[in-house]
Amino acid sequence: MHTAIISPHGHWTRQLAPPAHRNPGSRSGRRDGRRERVFPDQEGAMVEGSGFSLFDTESIKGFDAAKVERDPVCDRNKRPRIAKVEPDEVKPGDKVVISGENFGTKECFHTVTFSSASKTPVDFKFVSDSAIEATVPDAKAGMSFIIIVAGGGSAQSKPLLIKSK
Numbered sequence: 001m002h003t004a005i006i007s008p009h010g011h012w013t014r015q016l017a018p019p020a021h022r023n024p025g026s027r028s029g030r031r032d033g034r035r036e037r038v039f040p041d042q043e044g045a046m047v048e049g050s051g052f053s054l055f056d057t058e059s060i061k062g063f064d065a066a067k068v069e070r071d072p073v074c075d076r077n078k079r080p081r082i083a084k085v086e087p088d089e090v091k092p093g094d095k096v097v098i099s100g101e102n103f104g105t106k107e108c109f110h111t112v113t114f115s116s117a118s119k120t121p122v123d124f125k126f127v128s129d130s131a132i133e134a135t136v137p138d139a140k141a142g143m144s145f146i147i148i149v150a151g152g153g154s155a156q157s158k159p160l161l162i163k164s165k
Contacts, residue, residue, distance in 0.1 A: 074108035074151025082157040085146055089161045090136045098132040098146060100155065105129070108151030116144035116162060136162060 082100040090096055103109055103126070112124040112132060117139035124134040132148065141164040146157040 074104055075102075076152050078102040078104070078152045080104070080148060080150040080152055080155040082146065082148065082155045085157045085160050087160075089163060091163045091165055092136050092138045093165075094136045096134050096136060096146070096160070097127075098134060098148065098157065099130060100148075101130050102150065102152055103129050103132060103148065104151040110149040110151075113147045113149075114139055114144050114162070115147065116140055116142060 080100060080102045082098055084099050086097050086099070087094075098112070106126040109126050109132070112122045112134045114120070114122060114137055117137045120137040120139070122134055122137050124132055127133055134146070139162050141162055143159040144162050145159055148155050
């Protein structure tokens with residue numbers, strides 16, 4: 001357990017709680033070992049159970065209105081869905097159009113991945129809430145799924161055929 005100490009300037013700091021044999025809200029500063037009562041509003045007072053103090057943290061000092069305005073608001077309730085991928089037969093380097101719904105906004109859309117090249121970054125262009133253009137990465141030939149990740153979750157396409165170069 002932690003306690004808070006009030007500094008001479010009125011700031012709170014965190015400190016480990018006193019051992020169990022000490023009386024909470026008291027401190028022993030006397031040579032004869034007797035305890036002297038300290039009240040929470042006194043300078044240097046320990047306040048029991050305050051845990052981590054939130055004073056002097058950036059979130060309480062205020063906010064930057066411009067930063068709040070720039071932060072995206074992503075709707076996490078609308079799960080993305082891929083309806084189709086065109087064309088359904090491609091080669092590495094070809095462009096595909098991923099159509100569907102609930103892809104969100106450009107700021108909330110995260111990634112496009114091909115299952116046959118899952119560790120390869122994919123170049124993509126966010127077109128709209130229902131369309132993404134992506135470039136097929138160097139992947140082994142065969143069937144592959146496209147996985148997208150948006151603010152509302154992820155979605156997987158039906159398989160498409162990746163041909164060799």
